[in-house]
Amino acid sequence: MQLTPRSDLCLRAILSGLFLGTFLIGEALAQDKVLNLYTARHYSTDEAFYTGYTKATGIKINRIEGGEDALFERIKAEGANGPADVFLTVDVARLWRAEQAGIFAPLKSASLSKRIPAHYRDAEGHWFGFSSRARVVAYDKNKIKPDELARYEDLANSKWKGEICTRPSSHPYNLSLISSMIIHLGEEKAAGWARGVAANLARPPRGGDTDQLRAVDVGECAIAISNHYYYVRIMRSDKPEDRSLVEKVKLVWPNQGDRGTHVNISGGGMLQNAPNRDAAVKFLEYLASDTAQTYFANGNNEWPTVPGVKLANPQLESFGKFKTDSIPLAELGKTQAAAQRIADQVGWK
């Protein structure tokens, strides 16, 4: 056996590589004039929107875009010395859970409470909603008349057996819809409703909302439950298959005759341990400004929560005004676990 000096050299190179590697500690974060942002949002308009803040305030933004729940766990684990100032996420149940875990600081800001309607924010200022999305019902216009689906309750009608497509129950968008049914109808009736919907499913729940819309388009089902912006995204596309989908698949804004359509929000708040409090307050107030609201909402074809902000989104504007369910959104967070239990019991996978 030949023992070469080469293998020795190789081993040494590997060792020094590791040595250097362990000292690659993340860049030290300057203490002044930065905002450390954890956000679960990721859209093409984000750059413009972040640059706008830096231009207006001279404060640089450090950010981590990640999964809602992973970032939440990270904030909890980082504790008192954590670097994050602001946490932005989607779905009000997540905001509520974050507030319950005590990670948000209560913030009294006259401008925020003036601009954002009360049911879109936490009463103590732990979190604020900055854009809203509606959970709507899509249908095949050749098979169904919109007044047959005027209410969410109609989805449980047995005449739709084998006609409904939706994503799994465990997704926050479906959980918050079930939660709203619990709040309005009570647990027992909500369970009956969920059982009805589960019995009407055309196929086991899978995929995202866009998949359900496409399934209606090709005829796998006649009805889909979806957030409105997935539809708007297809409306804004020039592809022939998308144009024909928009022709065939239409939307209903349910419960216009009574409580209004179920909406959810994306939003955030300042963290309890935020090292740069001034920057955080400025950032949240910037988010409620007219320009930022337009960027923030438009990035995902959502509605700004601040009333009277221009949309600059013809497709979204084409829907016009509609009545939204005005229950305080925090209630949805409280009932989320009950919603999942009901879904599991009635076999809504």
Next chain:
Amino acid sequence: MTGAIALRARISAAHIFTRLGWLGWVSIATAALVLAPIVAVVSNVFQSSETTWSHLVSTVLPDYIWNTLLLVLLVAAGVAFFGVLSAWLVTAYSFPGQRLLEWALVLPLAMPAYVMAYAYTDWLQAAGPVQTALREITGLRVREYWFPEIRSLPGAAAMLSFALYPYVYLLSRTAFLDQSRTTMEAARLAGYGSWGRFWHVALPLARTAIVAGTALALMETLADFGTVSYFAVNTFTTGIYRAWLSLGDPVAAGQLATCLLVFVLVMLFVERLHRGRALYAGKRTPMPPQSLRGWRALAACAFCATPVVFGFLLPAGILLALAANEPEARLGPRVYSLVTNTFTLAGVAAVAAVLVALLLAYAARSVKSPVVEGANRLAVLGYALPGAVLAVGILLPLGKIDNAIATWMHTQFGVKTGLLLTGSMTGLIYAYLVRFLAVGFQTVEAGLSRVTTSMDDAARSLGLSPARTLARVHVPIMSGSIATAALLVFVDVMKELPATFAMRPFNFDTLAVEAYNLAKDERIAEAAIPSLVMIGIALLPLILLLRQIACSRLNK
């Protein structure tokens, strides 16, 4: 009487620990470091959360367990079938395309299973090109014909099999190449045909490697969330996420994760038993490949091409078509930082994982203590934990230590350090180590099992210390396994999502993160571009691996 037993127990316990030596202690300390996050997850067992449990058990859990078992069985069959047979064909025979296929069979390693799932779903769903074409040709409408549903349990098993069989292929190929000519000649003389030689001689001799590769694939299957959740196949991991996120009960989630770990431990224990005490050693004279002709050659070629086509070429083609069809999807200048970040993380993690794997494998071999052996078995468990659960398991203890350091620095020296480890590269590399040590360890260990103990004895009797025996005897012999281990970890880290997602530093995105951010927002076509870049980059280390594969053949 009892006193005597206790005394004997204490003596033997003392004996176990004095025998460890520095190597044993270092390896135990390392294993403990890797184990800490797993312990953080398991510690949930000591808290109570009865409502979530009874809810899950009475509703969905039985279904999830059944699905998980079925998925594990199907993937085991899939990876063993494609991995072992293709390895045998390319090593024992020569046929047209064999040279090309020998390295092309590794390509699916560059394709993350979840990306493959996006691609196939887009292609095969009712609204996708295949079914649309089918409807146009036949004039049938949706629901008037039967078409296999890709988003199903068999679909998930197919994705995972095509994505993971290269582990089995690589390890069993090395094992087949190592089998000595004399053994095979003897088998031939004993009247075994080519099938008999494979079934009765080559396969049992390569058993360790095959089982090790399959174990890797199955651990990854159990930890998978990306593919199964995209396909809405509810597995045990779904149950963990459901308890944690929907039901808001992290304690129950930790307990479910512990159950998963116990299952894996049992699996690994069975693997150990299976391996037994067999020591395989033989002269490594090359086995001349038998040349195939006619339909046999064609069949061999077609068989080996199948996993390459379905595991790499087809999904890559679908992604390319998607990207080409999306004129607005561009990465722009961000791509440079994405590529650099991805490379840095994967490179450092690969080196770290191989060094730790070498340390542990070597300690177990030379110290021969049940303590070291046990610590090693536990240290690789991180591979079977769903990445997000593991990330939480790491963040908790790391955050505690970090805050303690920060507070101490502040009170002692008045310096505000902030958090040094959490959210740093070091923290992230540590997470990768916990997650992927198994890949490095299994590969290095399989390599080490080919170094005979008599070589050790010879080196030691010539006066070499254990460390020098490692550097001057084992490393040269095992350079192939070491390179394989490093490259496997490199590719795995590149594809890794949940830990990167949860633990990366500020303004530090990788290709996998970018792809997932787009995909989770249902912008699959836009996600195709970072996915393709990621696959392209994963090909670079794979080419290195392939060169090494080619060399390993030449040297014999």
